[in-house]
Amino acid sequence: MQHNIIQITDTHLKNSTGAKQMKQRFSPNEKLDLVFRDIKRHHLKADFIAITDDLIHEGNIADYCAFKKMISCKQDRLKMPIYVTLGNHDRTKAFYRGYLKQKSKDKYYYQITSSDYDYYFLDTNFNNIEQGYLDYKQLNWLGERLSQSDHPAIIFMHHLPYAPH
Template identity: 35%
Template sequence: MMNFAGTRRAVAYLSRNQPMAPSIKETARMKIIHITDTHLVPAGQTLHTLDPAARLKRVLDDVNQTHPDADLVVLTGDLTQDGNPAAYALLKSLLSELSMPVRLLLGNHDARDNFRAAFPDHPVDRHGFIQSMMPVPGSDDRLLFLDSNSASEIGGRYCEARAAWLRETLAACPESPLTVFIHHPPVAHGMAHFDNIGLHDSEVLMQILRAHPGGVRHIFFGHIHIPMTGTTRDGIGFTAGRGCTHQFRQEFRNPAPDWIAGVPNYAVITLTPELLSCHGVDTIDAQAIAPANVCAGP
């Protein structure tokens, strides 16, 4: 089912200078950078006393320096704080410095029309939703990018139009294992603050994913601004990013916990035939206290 030994496929990615234009890279090992909840505001403004653009730039600089071999960068929504066109223009400028391709998703703080105006070449489905599927080179695996933005409410929706696209898309690759990216968690998250503003029809999406013969390797999402990982009863793994800009104090039962500054952070996902791993990176600006010794082993 997870056959990475098949014929290598040419995959259209997004180039550095034109982030939404295709380029080709083939490998049986894929490294993906996961960033979420950047909440950009127009240049010169702050959010909760923080500069979201400065935070994102710190992350992108570290990704360029530390992971130049990454195959893809994925931002899972709440790209901006309120969908401001100037914030999307700022995001586009910051992403132009990346040395690898990018996929972007929408969260509840985003505005689909303003996003599409700023990123007109970004993949969309036939209804204009920001969702698409990407083959993993050299394998039967697929990366799935889903749109849970709902213009009329804070939480998310996965409406019938989006669900119909997903069913049709997966029907064309029934044996392909999936790695899924979305903004809103389609699983229980344990944070009281989000009880009424999560993915309101999550079971619609989960039923489709559970029925997929190729299985789901993992689901990555944002929205809750805390680190989280787990597995559903039927064996679907999931991981939440912390939020690149502001984060929540982890008071799970408090419906109104404090926002905290935290640290700029991202995750490194490695996808191979045998393993999907995710390393959280939150030590970009950590204070060094002593050098480690080389451990020779037995």
């Protein structure tokens, strides 16, 4: 069975502290709003939307609270789930406290299963280094799940699984 996924990446939304932003004609917040408007305007239907990483450029708890509110509104409006992953410009502790309303953990990774596919959302953020990293704990978790499933797997993550030399 065919599944449709809309992937949005590297949103780098402006944070509330006014931290340095990339020089762009439109703000990242305006661009993301335009993306969601296009999805609605063109009646794009998907099983889900994946926003893969760098959600808020060095955001704080309040930024992730506002992001969660915006994502919930977009989910309701578009009538499709939105899943996220973290990137090297995200702040894991602030994400857990603001977006998830949970006690912080070191990594944010999870699995979503449909009748035909397993979707894995991995966390390549590692001490905010640019190239990212998948730790053994997460790789072992992924390996166990892949070995126990007969579904095809689709993996979402911010960084490449290896760096070309």
